[in-house]
Amino acid sequence: MALCNVCHDLQVDSTTNLTTEETSQPESYRLRTFSISESLQDWRQSAESGGCAICRLIWQVLSRFDDDKDSVLDKLLRIPPPSSSTCSDDSIYLELSGFIGHPLLLQFVDLPNETYFPTLELFCRDDTSNCFQIIGAASEVASDLDLSLCTRLASKWLQDCQLKHPRCAAQRSSTLPTRVLDIGESLTTASIRLLETGPSQNAEYVALSYCWGKTGNITTTRSTLIERKKDIAWGILPKSFQDAIEVVWGLGIRYLWIDALCIIQDDVADWESESAKMADVYENAFLTISMDGARDPTQHIFAARQSDMISTADTLNTGRTARPARNVAVERFPFTGKAGETYVVYAREPLTHSDIISPRSYYDVTYPLMSRAWTLQERLLSGRILHITAAELIWECTTTLCCECGTISRESTYLSGNPSPKIAYDIAMQNIIEEGRNALHVKAQQQPKQSNEEPLTPKTTREWTLLIGGYSNRALTYENDKLPAISALARRFSLTDELPIPRTYLAGLWLEDLPWLLCWRVFQRRFEKRSETYCAPTWSWASISTPVIWDKEIFEAKACIEVLDAGAAPFGQANVFGRVKGAYAVLRGPVQRAVLEVADVRHTAVSALRNIRGERVFFVPDLNPTVQHYARDISFGPQTQAEFHSGPSSTSRRVISPTLREGGEIACLWLLQGDTEDKAYALVLVPALDDANAGCPGKHSNAAMFERVGLITAMSRVYQQNDVPARRWFAGTEMETVCII
Structure with a gap:
């Protein structure tokens, strides 16, 4: 049976692979890519003629995310198609692109100014089989972050890293910094105190990367050093510190390094000495927890997600209509295959990852931590990082980059050819x-x-x-x-x-x-x-x-x-x-x-x-x-x-x-x-x-x-x-x- 000349039945072959000019990836990767682009009128005609079920599925997805009151699709369809005698360079094309095992992207090419239609991704659930090899699995992101979800995902990623990433394990020493917080095993069984370590004292510890902000931080000074070594009351800790400690407890680790408490802030000699050891502190940490979404330590990380967040890059004045907030809906589309089998395809607007892959610091507000000078070396030197963003959890190590929604690796490696900042470093x-x-x-x-x-x-x-x-x-x-x-x-x-x-x-x-x-x-x-x-x-x-x-x-x-x-x-x-x-x-x-x-x-x-x-x-x-x-x-x-x-x-x-x-x-x-x-x-x-x-x-x-x-x-x-x-x-x-x- 002949393939549809519009969607190509979503088959991955030499006619739908990216060319060598379009990707810098090795040939083995290029042959797993998929990219087609046809006029919007061709997509609609193929969908409405009744001849292609896949084109009909694509049109249903577009229609579901269109504006009911002021249809963008209707406006775009009025622009002459390429085959028209009045054809111009303004013709609208819908592009489908992807990589085997990853969600399939749907996006319009060169929309007119003052016109916006969201990029969409098609995926199947982790536990659902799928009839399209180019529509891979992804995960839905919970609307709220709680301790259970955070420790469960962090433990899974950490275990995978320990078992599957020999380079990550080989790079780390376990020597403790000059001072660490001894947090015990839980709030009910131990007090929290500042511990001054001995020479070459070894143990696993977690480092914290966060925004100091203008208010709400707690520090160790010369006058509070003795007090901090005795006990640090739970109630005086900022909310972000409390949340971080609970995550570390959940991972079964006893020691935590926080610069504000582990460096004597009003002692110039101590500050100079400890800042000189910063490379070792982050490189030797078993894990670094990065509070990317918090502007200061007073913010709880266990809270409702900001799932409608968009990249600050999309808010810049580019001559187009300002992008609205992300549509958080995940839409379900049943699909019947050629043999009569039933599948379910899901569609959504992709979550923002561009600012964490390629931070645009000088105007970035999507991830406040990315705009701070100190945190660049903290990120690059850390062997493993758990990024806690306002929208989802992200894992980064010297081997891989993955996220809660399951799509960040597509953006960081497969299609763009660019590794994550940590891997590049x-x-x-x-x-x-x-x-x-x-x-x-x-x-x-x-x-x-x-x-x-x-x-x-x-x-x-x-x-x-x-x-x-x-x-x-x-x-x-x-x-x-x-x-x-x-x-x-x-x-x-x-x-x-x-x-x-x-x-x-x-x-x-x-x-x-x-x-x-x-x-x-x-x-x-x-x-x-x-x-x-x-x-x-x-x-x-x-x-x-x-x-x-x-x-x-x-x-x-x-x-x-x-x-x-x-x-x-x-x-x-x-x-x-x-x-x-x-x-x-x-x-x-x-x-x-x-x-x-x-x-x-x-x-x-x-x-x-x-x-x-x-x-x-x-x-x-x-x-x-x-x-x-x-x-x-x-x-x-x-x-x-x-x-x-x-x-x-x-x-x-x-x-x-x-x-x-x-x-x-x-x-x-x-x-x-x-x-x-x-x-x-x-x-x-x-x-x-x-x-x-x-x-x-x-x-x-x-x-x-x-x-x-x-x-x-x-x-x-x-x-x-x-x-x-x-x-x-x-x-x-x-x-x-x-x-x-």
Whole structure:
């Protein structure tokens, strides 16, 4: 019997598989994919003619989710189909796509503006057989989350991970952190207290990842430490902490780590020491419970689900009608097969997963925890995570990603070809370790101070730029936490525990490939002022509160500069990857002098520079050129490198950053050159004030002192019209040595 020429009887074969151009998955996966797209009129005609039961099922599903009062389908059917003589590019197509074993997606392609129709998914229940191999099983999500459901699912996922994921088990140590909460076995049999552990004391423990919020948290301080070690009354614990403890009891684990209670919050030395151990805390945890849906600890996680939640990505202004809340209904459709057998197919709007697979932190409100800076490293370093979101439970480990509704793996791997953030990080770290060992061998063959025209560790540098690009979008309560909140990941990237000579960390960048890492630029001109307290040197992305990115083309460019010297003095000795009290970079390369032009630039993303020949080039400023800068404190002054790293300067001066103004004098240090004339990257610098410091540390104390204010990048070339290419703009420059702070 011939197949229906519209739905193809939902058969998975070479005519319905994705092509090699449409998916990056291996061939074995591609052959299990399904994708068809036909005009809406063809679907209706096939359904109403009585000839195809499957097309009739698809039309019934669409009709059930259509608006009864103002039918969207009727409006779409009035748009001429492709076969019409009045056909235009506005024809409406319905696409069915899926992967064997997963629910089948129904979605319209290129709906007109001001028109919305939900994407739908067809699935069968876990315990129901199905006549369509392309309509896989999924689960319905309970309308309320309670302790029983949470512990049952968590225990199942945990058991599967322990039995089926050898990599997850191999990565974890069981050494307890400095302090943990001893919660006993239940509230009726034991009190809760803060336990200070002994050296190398081993036991399984759970770590908590949550939003501190603005109110409702409980902490350990120097004045409450003794009291916390004796007893922590149940009634003073925030609701989220109480719920987390009950889950840990349900899993049969005795110890819980919560940063607010296990770090002495008003003890700087303890905070520095414990923040330096953050990588070990989360990596060694048996499980991390992530309170993704709670804005602060006062919220109960055992409550009614927000099943109508949609992704914040869908709420952005895209020129279409604002998406309504998700329809939580699960509709049932009986279906009779060709042999007369009866099946049931279910349809619903898919739950939101995009924000947990690819968090869009700078505007994300779907999962509040994803918008916080500290929680990025908590997520990536944890071996296993139970995500408790407002809509469902999600499990994430270094092997898999699964969810309560049963569809997240389709989004994260099968069709898109993209692994989850945790799996991507794990793969990246394997590559970084291998590259680091190779780079160590190359470095050993080089002469001292020899500079590289190409990145020494391109994979590592690229991964770091991607990591920081996402991290810089995240929010911090305290500005000076910008480096500490990423310090655990920095420690892992340094390969301190892998190589005899680790990488050199410089206030958020790495010495090994510094010319390329200096090429960050602000993202989407979201200008904010620099911190009023010193966080990092101006050449570091950590010096500003604006999201940053690196152009991917920089890794194909060659360095034009030599790094003569660079250093960063850590704020304390406990965490060398944390806060810094001063930093410098001494670079030698081509320098072009110019003046700033603001008024005659039509594009808000860039400003202009005019060199001594009158030629103009555009650049991306770090800060708004029309805004007066702030004052900040900076400790800097020792004349030798040894003194610089030994401790704070004896003097601390008040330094006012130079103001970007029309006609202001600028120095441009040419960093990288790409394969064409217009692909040049250069730091835009202004002289530091005379009293900024007593000179650059070490033997380059006479070098001219500068601060960074922007970047000339290949991207800024798109705004230019008749101006000269960047390489020509730099013609005639002389080599200079500069010290940037």
